[in-house]
Amino acid sequence: xxxxxxxxxxxxxxxxxxxxxxxxxxxxxxxxxxxxxxxxxxxxxxxxxxxxxxxxxxxxxxxxxxxxxxxxxxxxxxxxxxxxxxxxxxxxxxxxxxxxxxxxxxxxxxxxxxxxxxxxxxxxxxxxxxxxxx
Numbered sequence: 418x419x420x421x422x423x424x425x426x427x428x429x430x431x432x433x434x435x436x437x438x439x440x441x442x443x444x445x446x447x448x449x450x451x452x453x454x455x456x457x458x459x460x461x462x463x464x465x466x467x468x469x470x471x472x473x474x475x476x477x478x479x480x481x482x483x484x485x486x487x488x489x490x491x492x493x494x495x496x497x498x499x500x501x502x503x504x505x506x507x508x509x510x511x512x513x514x515x516x517x518x519x520x521x522x523x524x525x526x527x528x529x530x531x532x533x534x535x536x537x538x539x540x541x542x543x544x545x546x547x548x549x550x551x
Contacts, residue, residue: 453508456501457509461525463492464491465489465523465545465550466489466492466523466524466545467492467493467494467521468484468491468492468519468520468521469493469509470493470494470496470518471502471518472497473497474519476530476532477531480521480531481519483534484534487542487551488545488551489545489550512527513527517530518530519531523550524544524548525548
């Protein structure tokens with residue numbers, strides 16, 4: 418419906434161009450993907466615990482709270498607060514098959530999301546110790 422209104426108010430050519438700009442403005446460009454993949458891999462490799470998160474997500478907060486209560490030193494990046502957040506999230510989807518947040522790595526191993534982390538609560542002290550995160 419929005420495209421129809423845009424089409425009628427701007428004309429076919431202008432409306433189509435505006436719609437396509439809007440559609441592709443959110444998609445990461447193929448040119449930025451290799452740099453984003455390198456950035457994501459560097460974050461995973463350089464931090465004993467890496468949490469890809471969004472500031473407003475209650476599941477992300479719960480995961481970070483559990484890690485904090487466990488004494489973990491972790492790196493968290495808030496994907497809704499960085500310019501390349503959507504590209505990072507797309508890259509994580511390619512790397513892990515998981516497109517949701519939180520997306521958690523301990524010792525460069527993909528743990529999953531909050532429910533996966535909570536399920537490993539009993540093993541978490543050993544995982545963190547082995548990763549050098551406590």
